[in-house]
Amino acid sequence: MSARRTPREPAGEKALIAAIRRRTAGRTRSVRLGIGDDCAILRPAPGSEVVVTTDFSLEQVHFRRDWHPAESAGHRCLARGLSDLAAMGADPMAAFLSIAVPAELTVAERGSSWLDRFLNGILALASRHKVPLAGGDTAQSPLFDEVGSRQTGMVSADIVLVGSVAQGRALLRSSAKAGDILYVTGALGGAEAELLALGRNPEAFSKLKKSAPEHPHLYPEPRLAVGRRLLAQRTATAAIDISDGLSTDLAHLCEESGIAVQVDAAAIPVHPLAQKAEKDGWIPSALHFALHGGEDYELLFTASSRTKVPARIAGVPVRSIGRMKARRKGKPLMEMIRPNGKAVPLHAGGWEHFG
Amino acid sequence: MSARRTPREPAGEKALIAAIRRRTAGRTRSVRLGIGDDCAILRPAPGSEVVVTTDFSLEQVHFRRDWHPAESAGHRCLARGLSDLAAMGADPMAAFLSIAVPAELTVAERGSSWLDRFLNGILALASRHKVPLAGGDTAQSPLFDEVGSRQTGMVSADIVLVGSVAQGRALLRSSAKAGDILYVTGALGGAEAELLALGRNPEAFSKLKKSAPEHPHLYPEPRLAVGRRLLAQRTATAAIDISDGLSTDLAHLCEESGIAVQVDAAAIPVHPLAQKAEKDGWIPSALHFALHGGEDYELLFTASSRTKVPARIAGVPVRSIGRMKARRKGKPLMEMIRPNGKAVPLHAGGWEHFG
Incomplete structure (x- = not known):
């Protein structure tokens, strides 16, 4: 979780970090320390195991910017991870978002940028399920063609969900029996x-x-x-x-x-x-x-x-x-x-x- | 952690998943269940807290394919996350790798593909520090210019490190005192x-x-x-x-x-x-x-x-x-x-x- 905030950093990246940091959780029941240190610190309930899932949401692979409203892209990004927790019967403890976006998507248009709207989508769903966003990483997307006419990059987001489940009780894929x-x-x-x-x-x-x-x-x-x-x-x-x-x-x-x-x-x-x-x-x-x-x-x-x-x-x-x-x-x-x-x-x- | 393995999937993605799955950890002291279910299951030691850090490694931003040997790109990807754990005084429990690569990087050249060599770099460092790779996500990189001459995509990798630390003992950034x-x-x-x-x-x-x-x-x-x-x-x-x-x-x-x-x-x-x-x-x-x-x-x-x-x-x-x-x-x-x-x-x- 190294969020670069140096003077020589592109403005887009600073805006990105600021936008995310503003909207991440502080301390909650399961999150003892959120963004702002080298790692987040989570406190699982005694007697529980920790479940972890990571899911990429890549532009052109998992969503299209010309099809999906930004809010939907964000919602879907988090929903993929939450659904993995659901399948284990787990309680969400925290989400982490690593995201790279082209600089222009951090610029507000009529009040909010694409990134703001993407985060709105994540945070609305997170709030309904009481999942704090506890950290992540940010970067500016590399340009995909420096000589071509479309001087832009693509969004890639990786969502990490950490949950807890009573020891030995997680729902697995491997335990179905003939006759079930x-x-x-x-x-x-x-x-x-x-x-x-x-x-x-x-x-x-x-x-x-x-x-x-x-x-x-x-x-x-x-x-x-x-x-x-x-x-x-x-x-x-x-x-x-x-x-x-x-x-x-x-x-x-x-x-x-x-x-x-x-x-x-x-x-x-x-x-x-x-x-x-x-x-x-x-x-x-x-x-x-x-x-x-x-x-x-x-x-x-x-x-x-x-x-x-x-x-x-x-x-x-x-x-x-x-x-x-x-x-x-x-x-x-x-x-x-x-x-x-x-x-x-x-x-x-x-x-x-x-x- | 949804690793698509469907018949209509591009060959590159299947190769990618296979390459990673072959090389991920099974059960270890801290990993009760690795890749192969909706989530991995980790078992933190009693009385410990869980620390989490995520770090993007993006081609052209964090490494260049024409400069860095693939092994170095992999090593550096994991080192960034491990260094965050080190700064907390934490013990690594498991690493998760989400990675998108262009299909051509999964094709072997003289015995090993770029992806193999990237994983070699990650796994050599992981093994020295006894960190099991317990899961992640894979995707094929989107092409960055479908009309341009360079029909290729970029590598993006997100490394997640989960560690444990005795309750309330993690080294923080915020606790230095005047006179120290x-x-x-x-x-x-x-x-x-x-x-x-x-x-x-x-x-x-x-x-x-x-x-x-x-x-x-x-x-x-x-x-x-x-x-x-x-x-x-x-x-x-x-x-x-x-x-x-x-x-x-x-x-x-x-x-x-x-x-x-x-x-x-x-x-x-x-x-x-x-x-x-x-x-x-x-x-x-x-x-x-x-x-x-x-x-x-x-x-x-x-x-x-x-x-x-x-x-x-x-x-x-x-x-x-x-x-x-x-x-x-x-x-x-x-x-x-x-x-x-x-x-x-x-x-x-x-x-x-x-x-």
């Missing part, structure tokens, strides 16, 4: 559907600063309360968040647990935005988006067949969508029962970056 | 002098893979053992690492502690490489490099005038170079007694990025 029932929170495919709409008409979304449940791509809701409840009530045997699409993350869960799965397609909760995209003829199949669409940030978890899992947890709908099975040689890792009753292999189908 | 003596480890100005030599003839350094004390810029040695000793023996009242130059980091120490300082220029240990650069007529003053040169990664600390501070700590020379004073209105924050006995104000003089 597979559950998912919320509805799937909405993020991919909204991304499609965004790409078709970015202008329509350019003023969208507010988080709302109907914006699953621009303002996804990390399921922290659900994760905590699953852990506290000892409901889940294993959990993972759906960042790369149901099929891809389910494959991870199966691989890490060394088991197979049978998914019931008819039971998968398909997001209304995906249904609408199908109805409007934008996509041939809403189910395809629900199975393979990225960045829904819902939780996928398993529970023993003897466990009674409520229909809503922490206010979020929960649906059983399949059953874990022993892995058999020559049989697919994942099988899906189609709505017509036919069993087909389910392959991990990823989500494409913007690049 | 100011000390510095090692010698200063060497990193800036080697950088000058590197810029004049990068070819001469291009094969340099090994860390050695005579390469203060390419392979700086974070002073972890010194920091731990300062904490364990209750020697230091405050500490900071010198990343931005003695004058800049000393100003931070004074500001955070709310006091002033008088530095004795004749006592400052000037690195032999800086002395040589002056002797060879490359620079007018070796002392200037020692005062303002960046990235020496030595420790600057204060101790009570009643504390007997040994001439070497953990094998590293330690010199007293000044005395902390009460801050007086109208007087400079920092004053320096020149070798000729004249007192002059000392200003924080920074270090320029490569950009």
